[in-house]
Amino acid sequence: MKNGQITIPSVLFAGQGSSEKLAEILAKENVKNVLIFTDRGIRGAGLTKGVEAICGKAASVMVVDDLTAEPAVADIERVLGEVREKPELIVGVGGGSVMDAAKLASLIVGAPYTLRDLLADSAIAKKQTKTVMLPTTCGTGSEATCNAIVAIPEKESKQGIVNDCMIPDYVILDVQMIAKLPPKIIAATGIDALAHCVECFTSNKATALSDAYAGEGAKKIFHNIRRAWANAGDLEAKMNMMLGAFYGGVAITGSGTTAVHALSYPLGGKYHIAHGISNAILFAHVMAFNEDACTDRLAMLSDIVYPELAERAQGEKADHMIEEIASIVRDTKIPTSLKEFGVAAGDIDFLVDAGSQQQRLLVNNCKKLSLGDIRSIYAKVM
Numbered sequence: 385m386k387n388g389q390i391t392i393p394s395v396l397f398a399g400q401g402s403s404e405k406l407a408e409i410l411a412k413e414n415v416k417n418v419l420i421f422t423d424r425g426i427r428g429a430g431l432t433k434g435v436e437a438i439c440g441k442a443a444s445v446m447v448v449d450d451l452t453a454e455p456a457v458a459d460i461e462r463v464l465g466e467v468r469e470k471p472e473l474i475v476g477v478g479g480g481s482v483m484d485a486a487k488l489a490s491l492i493v494g495a496p497y498t499l500r501d502l503l504a505d506s507a508i509a510k511k512q513t514k515t516v517m518l519p520t521t522c523g524t525g526s527e528a529t530c531n532a533i534v535a536i537p538e539k540e541s542k543q544g545i546v547n548d549c550m551i552p553d554y555v556i557l558d559v560q561m562i563a564k565l566p567p568k569i570i571a572a573t574g575i576d577a578l579a580h581c582v583e584c585f586t587s588n589k590a591t592a593l594s595d596a597y598a599g600e601g602a603k604k605i606f607h608n609i610r611r612a613w614a615n616a617g618d619l620e621a622k623m624n625m626m627l628g629a630f631y632g633g634v635a636i637t638g639s640g641t642t643a644v645h646a647l648s649y650p651l652g653g654k655y656h657i658a659h660g661i662s663n664a665i666l667f668a669h670v671m672a673f674n675e676d677a678c679t680d681r682l683a684m685l686s687d688i689v690y691p692e693l694a695e696r697a698q699g700e701k702a703d704h705m706i707e708e709i710a711s712i713v714r715d716t717k718i719p720t721s722l723k724e725f726g727v728a729a730g731d732i733d734f735l736v737d738a739g740s741q742q743q744r745l746l747v748n749n750c751k752k753l754s755l756g757d758i759r760s761i762y763a764k765v766m
Contacts, residue, residue, distance in 0.1 A: 388591025390638035391530060391551050393517075398557040398627065400619065403434055409516055409554050410442040410473070419471035419493075419513075420447045421463075421486040422478050426520055431561055432477050435518065439475065446471070454481055454542075454652055454659065456535040460488060460499055470494040475516045476552075477561075479573070480524030480659065483517050484532035487550040490515045502545050503534070511549040520561045522612065522625035523573020523660055525580050525633025527555045541653035541738045544745075551637070557630060559623040567613045571716035572660030574609040574625055578709070579663045580632030581605065582671065584639035585685050586678040587748040594639035599688040601631030606689050606708065613716045642749040644670045646742035647761060650735050657725050664718045668710040669764050675702055677751035682706070722765050735762045 397405040410418070418439045422432050427449045439445045448466055452459045463485060470493055476486030491509040492499055502509055517527035526532075530548045535541075562570070581602035584594050605628040611621035644666050651662035675682065682702035687694050693701055713720060727735075736759045740746070746753060753761075 386591045388593035388638055390593045390597065390634055391548050392634055392637070393528060393552045393555045395553070396555045396557070396630070399623070400559050402556050403518060403558040403560070404438070405556060406435060406438045406475070406516065407442070410439065413473055413514060415473040416443045417469070417472045418443045418445050418475060419467060419473070419489065420445060420475045420477060421451065421482050421489065422447065422449050422476075423451045423482055424449050426478050426482070429564070431520055435475060435477055443472070451482055451485055454535055454656070455485060456537050457499060457503070460485055460534060464489055464492055464499070467493050471513055473516065474513050475518070477518045477520060479519065479521040480526040480533070483519065483524065483526035484534070486515060486517065487526070487552065488532045488545065489513070491547070491549060499534075503543060506545045506547045509547040509549050514553040516554040516556065517552045518556045518558065518561060519626065519629070521565065521569060521573040522562055522622060522629050523576040525577055525629050525636065527552055527557075528630050528633025529636050531636065535653050537653075539653065539738070540650065540734070541741070542649040548637075555630065557623075557626045559619050559626060562622050562626065563619060564616070567616070568717070570613045570622075570625070571609070571718055572658055572664065573629070574605060574612065574660075575664040575667065575713065575716075575718065576660035577625070577629035577632045578602065578605045578609065578712070579644050579667050580636055580641060581628070582685065582705075582709070583641040583644055583748075584632065584635035586674065586681045586750050587639045587642050588750055589748055590639045590681070594635045597631040598635035598639065599685060601628040601635060602685060603689045604628035604631070606712075609712055610715055640748040641745055642670075643674070643746060643753060646745035646749070647739040647758065649742055650738035651722070651727075653738070654734070655725050655727055661718060664713045665720055665722065665765050666761065668706055668713065669761050671706045671709060673753075673757065673761060674749065674751050675706060678702075681750070720765070727766070729766055732759060732762050732766070
């Protein structure tokens with residue numbers, strides 16, 4: 385067995401109403417000063433009301449809610465500049481961008497280095513403040529990962545900051561946080577989570593430890609994403625989606641995403657296509673490119689997700705997994721062409737160049753991509 389390691393949040397609470405556990409965390413940590421990261425949409429929807437009330441009973445509270453979607457370096461620097469004093473606990477209530485900002489704040493506020501220092505060398509980071517994450521989507525897995533992604537406008541792309549210190553201390557998966565999530569957000573974030581699981585399972589860095597989480601996460605998402613998208617009241621399916629997203633995030637700490645995420649970064653960085661959508665557009669095409677290098681791994685994943693197909697040949701099972709990915713994207717009405725977002729054929733040179741620079745992720749891919757291969761994948765989604 386390949387040597388492996390995964391890093392997991394210290395404490396996980398899950399289930400309907402589990403956000404009430406925040407009071408226990410505050411008491412255990414003897415917290416008197418709390419910093420809450422969220423965004424105005426989430427706060428306006430009332431999703432932080434209970435969190436703010438619980439925190440307000442035990443501590444003084446500062447709320448930062450003016451984060452932009454998929455924030456750039458300057459956006460993160462701006463919100464960190466709003467923090468007047470070092471908090472004793474940081475709480476992130478939101479999607480990936482919010483939780484990434486909260487995790488970065490846990491490293492930077494009170495530290496002798498800056499965000500730009502971490503972009504140059506993330507290994508210097510040390511955790512300054514404990515964190516609690518309450519995701520309000522079922523997709524990013526940021527509540528479980530040691531990563532934070534920031535946009536780099538001058539490069540029209542994104543960069544990941546990776547350090548185990550960013551692993552949250554507490555995670556609360558309360559299905560009430562996504563009970564009213566619009567179907568299109570369920571679909572986009574769910575596909576992102578599914579990509580985490582499938583990419584980690586087929587990654588060069590996959591181990592038995594990461595496989596355990598990636599496989600179970602994939603099983604939950606494949607079997608629940610359509611239900612969660614189609615039926616707003618299906619809280620069981622939505623809870624399974626949250627668990628699947630969390631498992632995918634844990635898998636990332638021991639394996640890593642691959643070419644799907646690598647090639648999606650320029651789409652978000654330059655064209656501001658939502659991260660889950662850009663992954664969905666590329667997902668099946670990248671896996672089809674990879675198939676001859678990971679047929680056995682896709683077949684193994686099929687045995688976990690669809691044990692009823694176990695007697696089929698490896699190639700059939702691998703084909704079925706890729707077809708099912710494409711089918712989910714179609715069934716949940718996610719766009720499948722970059723043209724819908726104003727990306728023109730003349731932009732492909734930029735995409736090839738920017739995508740090829742994402743070596744942190746491309747080295748994980750089970751099959752090496754040439755510039756021609758990258759061009760071919762982008763051309764398929766134009």
